Amino acid sequence: MRKTITISAVTAFMLIIALFQLSAQQQQRPRVVSPEIHDDNTITFRLYAPHAGSITVSGSWDRGVEVSDELTVNSEGIHETTIGPLPSEMYTYTFTIDGVRAFDPSNPAVARDGVRNQSMFIVPGGRGDLYSTANVPHGNIEKVWYPSSSLGTNRRMYVYTPPGYMESTGSYPVLYLLHGAGGDEDAWTTLGRTPQILDNLIGAGRAKPMIVVMTNGNPGRAAAPTVQMTGRKSSEQPGMAGMASGEFEKSLVKDVIPFIEKNYRADTGKESRAVAGLSMGGLQTMSVSFTWPETFSWYGIMSMGLVDMARFGVEESSESRTRNLDRLRSSNPDLYWIACGTEDFLYNDVVELIAFLEEQNFPHTYLETGGGHTWDRWRLYLSELAPLLFR
Amino acid sequence: MRKTITISAVTAFMLIIALFQLSAQQQQRPRVVSPEIHDDNTITFRLYAPHAGSITVSGSWDRGVEVSDELTVNSEGIHETTIGPLPSEMYTYTFTIDGVRAFDPSNPAVARDGVRNQSMFIVPGGRGDLYSTANVPHGNIEKVWYPSSSLGTNRRMYVYTPPGYMESTGSYPVLYLLHGAGGDEDAWTTLGRTPQILDNLIGAGRAKPMIVVMTNGNPGRAAAPTVQMTGRKSSEQPGMAGMASGEFEKSLVKDVIPFIEKNYRADTGKESRAVAGLSMGGLQTMSVSFTWPETFSWYGIMSMGLVDMARFGVEESSESRTRNLDRLRSSNPDLYWIACGTEDFLYNDVVELIAFLEEQNFPHTYLETGGGHTWDRWRLYLSELAPLLFR
Numbered sequence: 001m002r003k004t005i006t007i008s009a010v011t012a013f014m015l016i017i018a019l020f021q022l023s024a025q026q027q028q029r030p031r032v033v034s035p036e037i038h039d040d041n042t043i044t045f046r047l048y049a050p051h052a053g054s055i056t057v058s059g060s061w062d063r064g065v066e067v068s069d070e071l072t073v074n075s076e077g078i079h080e081t082t083i084g085p086l087p088s089e090m091y092t093y094t095f096t097i098d099g100v101r102a103f104d105p106s107n108p109a110v111a112r113d114g115v116r117n118q119s120m121f122i123v124p125g126g127r128g129d130l131y132s133t134a135n136v137p138h139g140n141i142e143k144v145w146y147p148s149s150s151l152g153t154n155r156r157m158y159v160y161t162p163p164g165y166m167e168s169t170g171s172y173p174v175l176y177l178l179h180g181a182g183g184d185e186d187a188w189t190t191l192g193r194t195p196q197i198l199d200n201l202i203g204a205g206r207a208k209p210m211i212v213v214m215t216n217g218n219p220g221r222a223a224a225p226t227v228q229m230t231g232r233k234s235s236e237q238p239g240m241a242g243m244a245s246g247e248f249e250k251s252l253v254k255d256v257i258p259f260i261e262k263n264y265r266a267d268t269g270k271e272s273r274a275v276a277g278l279s280m281g282g283l284q285t286m287s288v289s290f291t292w293p294e295t296f297s298w299y300g301i302m303s304m305g306l307v308d309m310a311r312f313g314v315e316e317s318s319e320s321r322t323r324n325l326d327r328l329r330s331s332n333p334d335l336y337w338i339a340c341g342t343e344d345f346l347y348n349d350v351v352e353l354i355a356f357l358e359e360q361n362f363p364h365t366y367l368e369t370g371g372g373h374t375w376d377r378w379r380l381y382l383s384e385l386a387p388l389l390f391r
Numbered sequence: 392m393r394k395t396i397t398i399s400a401v402t403a404f405m406l407i408i409a410l411f412q413l414s415a416q417q418q419q420r421p422r423v424v425s426p427e428i429h430d431d432n433t434i435t436f437r438l439y440a441p442h443a444g445s446i447t448v449s450g451s452w453d454r455g456v457e458v459s460d461e462l463t464v465n466s467e468g469i470h471e472t473t474i475g476p477l478p479s480e481m482y483t484y485t486f487t488i489d490g491v492r493a494f495d496p497s498n499p500a501v502a503r504d505g506v507r508n509q510s511m512f513i514v515p516g517g518r519g520d521l522y523s524t525a526n527v528p529h530g531n532i533e534k535v536w537y538p539s540s541s542l543g544t545n546r547r548m549y550v551y552t553p554p555g556y557m558e559s560t561g562s563y564p565v566l567y568l569l570h571g572a573g574g575d576e577d578a579w580t581t582l583g584r585t586p587q588i589l590d591n592l593i594g595a596g597r598a599k600p601m602i603v604v605m606t607n608g609n610p611g612r613a614a615a616p617t618v619q620m621t622g623r624k625s626s627e628q629p630g631m632a633g634m635a636s637g638e639f640e641k642s643l644v645k646d647v648i649p650f651i652e653k654n655y656r657a658d659t660g661k662e663s664r665a666v667a668g669l670s671m672g673g674l675q676t677m678s679v680s681f682t683w684p685e686t687f688s689w690y691g692i693m694s695m696g697l698v699d700m701a702r703f704g705v706e707e708s709s710e711s712r713t714r715n716l717d718r719l720r721s722s723n724p725d726l727y728w729i730a731c732g733t734e735d736f737l738y739n740d741v742v743e744l745i746a747f748l749e750e751q752n753f754p755h756t757y758l759e760t761g762g763g764h765t766w767d768r769w770r771l772y773l774s775e776l777a778p779l780l781f782r
Contacts, residue, residue, distance in 0.1 A: 047491065048491075049489065049490055049491045050490060051444075051445075051489045051490035052488070052489040052490060052491055053442075053444075053489070054442075090619075095491075097443070097488050097489060097491050097493065098440065098442045098443040098444070098488060098489050099440055099441060099442035099443060100438065100439075100440045100443055100486075100488050100493065100496070101493075101496050102488065102491065102492075102493035102494070102496075103493070103494060103508060105491070105492050105493075105507070105508075108503060108505075108506045108507070108508065108616050108617050109616075109617045109619065110501055110503070110508050110617075112499060112501070114499070115499045116496070116499070117494060117496075117499065117501050117508075121619075122619045124621060129621045131619070132619045132620055132621040133614070133618050133619060133620050133621065134620075134621040135621070137536075137545075138536035138545065138547075139536075140533050140534060140535045140536065141533065141534045142531050142532070142533040142534075143531060143532045143533075144531045144557075145528075145529035145530075145531065154528075154529065156529075166535075166654050196619075223524070225499050225500075226499050226500045226501075227524050228481075228500065228512075228513045228522070228523045228524060228587075229523055229524050229525075230515060230520045230523040230524065230525040230526070263557050
């Protein structure tokens with residue numbers, strides 16, 4: 001008798017199946033390693049493309065500037081180039097094959113930024129390690145649907161619970177973390193590396209254990225555009241309607257906070273609540289600070305400043321601005337923290353914001369860095385902000 | 392004074408930022424809608440590629456057979472083809488641009504199968520609706536790290552908790568759901584559509600509310616290869632070592648079940664535990680049923696049968712097989728359910744399994760369908776199996 005199922009038989013069979021599937025995936029193409037991260041932090045990209053003409057690679061090491069490196073092809077049809085060395089960091093990149101953007105088929109790691117997918121890698125040995133999964137206790141990430149009465153729909157968000165949350169019976173302060181325009185509730189857990197940053201900072205004793213809530217800041221949408229809704233054609237673009245309604249901030253205060261404080265072991269009271277956001281999320285953070293000053297006591301505004309609305313035809317009185325700030329001042333917040341890069345297209349608006357706060361003698365903290373309106377900055381800013389919270 | 396921040400100013404500014412980012416993403420390329428799902432279930436794919444030669448599209452509608460449709464190019468450089476009509480279902484696809492596989496840059500939805508990323512869409516109006524996010528109460532999905540004593544590492548898994556779990560104080564039965572070779576803990580939540588299928592079946596009253604636990608079945612790995620580990624170069628391939636050790640099943644019983652029953656409101660006892668898996672996961676399911684017959688009472692084996700090990704040099708006695716089945720029989724399981732497609736490369740092995748079970752008068756249920764060793768089958772099988780569990 002040859003037909004059996006036992007543990008020892010399982011052994012050989014698993015290997016066969018694995019090899020079968022792997023070979024099917026590779027389809028007789030030469031095995032290509034890409035990206036290859038060398039010990040000196042140079043990076044080699046490779047693509048097997050014997051029938052393609054021009055292939056270039058461009059990525060976030062160019063800080064948003066489209067500088068493409070041309071790959072050179074060898075006799076086997078493998079295109080290759082080496083760039084760098086690059087500082088330890090997380091990078092996204094795409095190939096351009098005869099004018100068409102494409103990810104790297106040899107690299108399973110893909111990150112989505114809005115409607116655009118890109119391949120990604122991390123150069124280890126420095127800041128990149130903070131964005132990697134290390135040998136420290138890990139928090140968990142939950143995709144949660146919650147009812148939003150103010151927006152009249154169920155909506156999706158992510159909730160990070162810190163290492164030890166499951167085992168303990170204690171309660172934790174909460175950071176509400178807001179994405180930028182074009183983004184959604186996925187952004188802070190993917191490009192933002194929030195779980196890794198918090199795990200690593202908490203593991204090193206540099207940040208207090210906290211819950212982090214990452215919502216969808218587009219009030220007209222229930223969830224990210226990649227969430228395939230029944231009867232909805234996947235080619236539909238995310239609607240802009242509703243984004244400009246100003247209703248997200250209301251739903252954050254009226255729907256999200258009560259839901260979190262009911263369903264998680266969250267500390268309550270403003271001293272246990274922080275709100276921070278990048279770009280549009282920074283504007284929402286400022287908006288919340290002025291409209292509901294008794295809700296949060298810790299604020300983080302990334303890559304956003306005072307914006308000159310006149311060029312958009314919106315004229316406002318200076319009285320309302322000063323009145324808003326006075327209300328916020330009387331709530332006596334623990335931290336009003338602003339961060340921006342000197343190459344950010346909103347840098348001058350941030351300088352204006354700082355000047356206004358100083359002119360008004362409003363207590364604040366300002367972190368000015370190099371760099372622009374990009375995710376490497378927002379990962380850095382979260383890494384700098386989190387240790388300051390709830391102290 | 393023109394510099395202000397008020398809610399009404401926020402309104403206009405958000406719109407500007409959104410338009411800015413959207414235009415930056417599009418980079419002066421013509422707006423292309425792809426895929427466009429027409430009312431008659433034909434699908435139009437489009438790609439802007441004025442400098443490319445040959446572009447084809449291939450996808451899961453070919454059931455694993457590489458049939459490529461050539462796109463034709465118009466004077467604006469937009470390549471286009473229309474296929475179908477296709478039955479309502481979830482589909483993955485890629486373009487091939489001058490010989491290189493690429494995703495569809497107009498489609499933000501990407502699904503990963505092992506080391507390979509593909510674009511995806513759902514044709515609504517039938518079975519595809521079961522795989523979409525509908526207007527029903529939603530369960531939550533948690534990415535959880537748990538300690539595995541038997542494997543000596545922390546590992547990652549997904550836990551689906553059903554609609555109502557957060558609000559209730561009751562406990563729930565648990566389905567442990569296993570992926571195939573080449574897959575990982577992500578597979579059942581992405582290509583498998585487990586959260587959508589369970590939400591929709593539970594919402595329709597067709598399945599009992601249950602917890603679903605989706606582990607990583609490769610004992611040599613802590614998490615999916617896309618989880619960037621500190622100091623690990625992203626170009627490393629998932630190690631095969633350990634996959635063949637047979638230790639996953641042990642860790643499932645010794646580590647995973649106790650963790651779940653401690654940290655979730657899970658019903659305990661074998662009658663409240665189900666285990667099911669596809670391909671390698673089906674083999675693991677059988678292995679568990681023979682080795683720990685007192686652990687589960689509900690079994691689902693998808694696309695896996697009795698395998699002829701002799702061709703791999705493994706000879707086993709028929710006694711051990713019969714002895715295993717007798718042990719399982721004496722545990723009196725509620726359900727031993729097998730499903731396979733007639734075009735599956737393991738179909739003959741499944742036929743042998745059914746013949747063996749019938750010869751031994753072992754109670755079982757067999758679902759034979761069309762189709763092969765593909766995800767459309769496993770989504771279907773989960774949809775058919777879940778309503779049978781815990782009745």
